[in-house]
Amino acid sequence: MRIAVARETEAGEPRVAATPDTVKKYKAVGADVVVSRGAGIASGILDADFEAAGATIADNPAADADVVLKVRRPSDAEIKTYKKGAVVVAIMDPYGNDAALKALADAGVIAFAMELMPRITRAQSMDVLSSQANLAGYRAVIDGAAEYGRALPMMMTAAGTVPAAKIFVMGVGVAGLQAIATARRLGGVVTATDVRPAVKEQVQSLGAKFIAVEDDEFKQAETAGGYAKEMSKDYQAKQAALVAEHIKKQDIVITTALIPGRPAPKLVSAEMVKSMRPGSVLVDLAVERGGNVEGARLGEVVLIDGVKIVGHANVPGRLAASSSALYAKNLLTFLDSLIDKKEKTLAINWDDEIVKGTALTRDGAVIHPNFKPKTAA
Numbered sequence: 001m002r003i004a005v006a007r008e009t010e011a012g013e014p015r016v017a018a019t020p021d022t023v024k025k026y027k028a029v030g031a032d033v034v035v036s037r038g039a040g041i042a043s044g045i046l047d048a049d050f051e052a053a054g055a056t057i058a059d060n061p062a063a064d065a066d067v068v069l070k071v072r073r074p075s076d077a078e079i080k081t082y083k084k085g086a087v088v089v090a091i092m093d094p095y096g097n098d099a100a101l102k103a104l105a106d107a108g109v110i111a112f113a114m115e116l117m118p119r120i121t122r123a124q125s126m127d128v129l130s131s132q133a134n135l136a137g138y139r140a141v142i143d144g145a146a147e148y149g150r151a152l153p154m155m156m157t158a159a160g161t162v163p164a165a166k167i168f169v170m171g172v173g174v175a176g177l178q179a180i181a182t183a184r185r186l187g188g189v190v191t192a193t194d195v196r197p198a199v200k201e202q203v204q205s206l207g208a209k210f211i212a213v214e215d216d217e218f219k220q221a222e223t224a225g226g227y228a229k230e231m232s233k234d235y236q237a238k239q240a241a242l243v244a245e246h247i248k249k250q251d252i253v254i255t256t257a258l259i260p261g262r263p264a265p266k267l268v269s270a271e272m273v274k275s276m277r278p279g280s281v282l283v284d285l286a287v288e289r290g291g292n293v294e295g296a297r298l299g300e301v302v303l304i305d306g307v308k309i310v311g312h313a314n315v316p317g318r319l320a321a322s323s324s325a326l327y328a329k330n331l332l333t334f335l336d337s338l339i340d341k342k343e344k345t346l347a348i349n350w351d352d353e354i355v356k357g358t359a360l361t362r363d364g365a366v367i368h369p370n371f372k373p374k375t376a377a
Contacts, residue, residue: 001345003335004065005055007036010072012299012313014042014320015327017069017090020053022332027054029336030344034061043324062086066346068109069331071324076103084108087338087346089331091115091128092360094371095261101371105361110348114330116368118357126334126354130174131326132316136285137178137256139315141167144252144283145186147301147308153187164189166249169208170267170292171256172199175285179254180206188252193243195231211246213238243267248275253282255292261370264289270304278306287311334358 003026005018016039018026023033033055037047047057062068063081070090074082082088085108092113094101104111114128124130144167145152154164167183169176172194180203183190190208194200197219203210212218217235231239247253247268253276257265264286273282273295284296295304296311303309316323337354340347348355360368 001031001067001339002065003031003033003067003069004061005033005035005039005050006062006068006070006074006078007039008071009075009078012317013072014317015071015324016040016043016045017071017324017328017331018050018055019045019325019328020049020055021325022328023050023053023055025332026335029339029341031067031339032056034058034065036061040324043320045321045324067335069335071327073097073100073104076100079103079107079109082107082109085110087112087348089114089334094360094368098371098373101360101366102373105364105366108364110362111360112334112355112358113360113368114334114358116358116360117334118353120353123354123357126330126337128327128330131330132323133173133175133256134178135319135323135326136315137175137254138182139318140175140254140256140283140285141179141182141186141252143310143312143315143318144254144281147281147283147310148252149279150251151187152183165251166191167252167254168192168211168247168250169254169256170194170243171258171286172196172203173256173258175256176254177202177206179256180208183252183254184208191246191250193239195235195239211242213242240267240269244269244272244275247272250276251280253280253293254285255282256285257292258286258289264292266294267292268294270294273304273307273309276307280306281308281310283310285315288313 026033035050035055037057067087073090073092087110089112117123117127151162152165155162165188167188167190169179169192172192184207191211192203192208193211200210282293284291284293286292287296287298296309299313301310338348
């Protein structure tokens, strides 16, 4: 079994899909590991580090590989170099990318999308959305603090008192919880909001105050999978009014709200931005899906009437060494479930819930029920 760790070709992607530690684990189950030359440099991993772990270095390691590991979905040009039947594992970004999925199917590869991992106990260690969002939430606070230009904790000095920054986190998933915890550690006065009632207790346990319109619709605002439901227009209006009043008093606002397969919901209007004090900062973690903040632009820090809107792309990649280490471990655990340890070969159980949830293509077709091409009536 030959495992290839491909170099990322997408601009601005510094992460890598393996580390020397995971290479050693792959070697331990009898795999040959080949790493693309320079694949880990942006994450602080030299080719020599991979070689010391037992990997070999090549310019095009995926050409005859049984398994190809990547961070981002491979381009059409990359796919053409893969052998038919190869297993390709990456963050595939399948929503709205039908042509890319067809290209994977046409190439005859078996593609797995790590971000579609079922949210079950057994798959927690494979959950790339959680591992990457955790770091994004941390980095959002660091980026917000860097742009804020003032201290976050209250400081009592002989020259006077510096008040604590007021930090508001919108969306309390994995990223939001980490943002709350980080902001609290840095001394901010933290509030948070979410449409899911279950997170109220989590917010409070981290020492933050929960802000929401807690009506009957709010009490039923979570899917069985733990995601937020899209709320009614009436609820959105009530919540927006509450948030609009609250946001005027905030120094840093961090937005993290995403609904799988849909554009990011708009949480902060242009009017709300204008109501904030000059020097305030908004950090939009959903900017790659259209953004939660009106006026946010991907890859830019926008200044509107003295208020900064931070829209960095690929926020987990801004901590490339840490995010690569976690992502590589996610892949290792997932791949471990596909390998027959005795025979030291791939043995995919197509009835496994994890395989069913993540498999996109097989035998020249898109097989995932959410992305199969719609047939004519």
